[in-house]
Amino acid sequence: MIKGYVFSNQLASNDVDSMIFRKMLDYNDGILNGFEITHTTTSITVGEGTFLIAGRPVGVVGSESVTAGTSVAFCILVLEIDLTQTATPLTFEQASFKIISSGTAYPTVTQEDMDNGGEIYQVELAKFKTTANGITEFTVTAPQLDYDAIQTQIS
Secondary structure (H helix, E strand, O other), rough: OOOOOOOOOOOHHHHHHHHHHHHHOOOOOOOEEOOEEEEEEEEEEEEEEEEOOOEEEEEEEEEEEOOOOOOEEEEEEEEEEEEOEEOOOOOOEEEEEEEEEHHHHOOOOOOOOHHOOEEEEEEEEEEEEEOOOEEEEEEEEEEEOOHHHHHHHHO
């Protein structure tokens, strides 16, 4: 059986679409536009923009904020895809911003193989520490897609 993906009256598959993006971009994730990351002593805000994660474009409309704790911890702000969550025409819960943390060292992000049944994929956006006084040593680490390198890769 031959199956069409992007043809008239055929269903475009999100799995195939993301696989194409991933391979074309040599498995790089990053900011496509906007996505400014700022912080206060207690929260982190991600501004409007678009991010490509695991070959899937994710947009922020307006802004999104995440509250940081006040326990002593090494923290990473991540953008996470969780394909076990709901996606309907009216709701989208498969992507979220999360803070992962550890009391002893910066934790490791989870990046399951999304081309082979993986369900959880995280990209680091910022590193920081938390204390009783709030966020300290904040560094934005979100990757920016390098369009020149992408064009070279495609060529």
